[in-house]
Amino acid sequence: MVVARLTAALLIATLSLLLGACGGGGSGAGSSSSGTSASSNTPEPEEDRSVTISGYAVKGVISEGIVTAWVLDSEGAFVRVGEPVRSDERGYYDLAVPAGQDLIKLELTSDGNTRMRCDAVDGCQGYGGSGAAAFGEDFWPGPNLQLETIVAIDDSEGPTSGHLTPLTTLSTTLFEVTGAGNGWQGVEQAQRRVEAWFGLQAGAVAVTPVDITRELPADLAVTDLEAALVNSAFLGLAEEFPVEGVQGVIDAFRHQLMSTGEIAPDDADGQPGSDRIRARAAIHAYTLADGETNTDTLLSAAERLVGTMDDPVNAGTQPDDHPASGDEDATTEGEPETAPESEQDLVQQPAPEPTPEPAPETAVARLSWQAPLTRENGNALSMGEIDRYIVRYGTQPDVDQMTNEVIVEDGQAMEYEVTDLQQGTWYFAMRTVDQNGLESAWSEVASKTVVR
Structure with missing residues (x-):
């Protein structure tokens, strides 16, 4: 549609x-x-019917990823349903599962055939020290890639969408840690919390992923753009995990959720905080703005992601006790004309004063x-x-x-x-x-x- x-x-x-x-x-x-x-037709036996789940795997675009569906059995163990399928060159998959399910957990894994499109603006290092890939080129993400999401099945509503990204993976982990007994409401609560930690607008986790390595649509919604930038930022930190690659970045945040049920804004115990992802996402936006037709939208997204780092409304359940470092008397005038050199610059510099906007x-x-x-x-x-x-x-x-x-x-x-x-x-x-x-x-x- x-x-x-x-x-x-x-x-x-x-x-x-x-x-x-x-x-x-x-x-x-x-x-x-x-x-x-x-x-008036005789209903088809429940065990003979199936429903279709389809969606995209984007971190950047993941081709030949293996998508598998799982459900919880009566003993609380995950059981595979249906047959695994592979994502195509667009990251798209189409998976049939037996009807009669409620919540389905989808898992994407990798093997030797899997490829990921590099969406880090400064390039990507291949797994295990293999050759580097430039922005927009495909490379092997390694054998340990794992993305997850949870979808609700409604037989009467036709095909169900279920996208797989780092953000859906974190919200799935949070759901399993804190809200697995609350059904779909628990899934949505987990998504809202993840969105808040990374400074995203409501609904951003579940949007159809955008491939930022391709020309961005002129009418791209701000929510979709910011979600794409944040998802891409995980790959930008992969160089800090030379063995695990991008999965090491995702797992660092998953470890926080499994340990504390929260994601910290600042680095702690050698693990990156959410502010690092926001800052890297902003760098991607500034870099992409040079030559893109929707420059204003990219710059606006970058400034909003950085400007909400110390905003308690956009920091999930984290208290606002991590003020930005630097000179408290320093001021920033006007909009930046060039991209900052690193995410550390973004974290340490005071956010520019927002320009008053008219009432919506x-x-x-x-x-x-x-x-x-x-x-x-x-x-x-x-x-x-x-x-x-x-x-x-x-x-x-x-x-x-x-x-x-x-x-x-x-x-x-x-x-x-x-x-x-x-x-x-x-x-x-x-x-x-x-x-x-x-x-x-x-x-x-x-x-x-x-x-x-």
């Missing part, structure tokens, strides 16, 4: 309503207690859709049989956690405007209701990022 993105007061989101649609005719008494429709404007999301033409059992569904549509939206991608709901009373309508949206990423879904009160499954979720 391709959605136009505007940064002014008007945003357009297109919802693809290729719904199974309302259950076969008859009265409303024939609907299930949950309100979803019933199909509210935005409008225009939802448009096509009415379903058939019911789940294959019978035709005419426009005259549609009574209304239900629209849900909120700042969480899970339909059940969307906090706003409106009824579009006109069953012949094909668009609706949601107004007064504040800055941030909003998610939308809708369902069809026929004249008998039977409801379809929810549509796929559309999203729109509101920026100033």
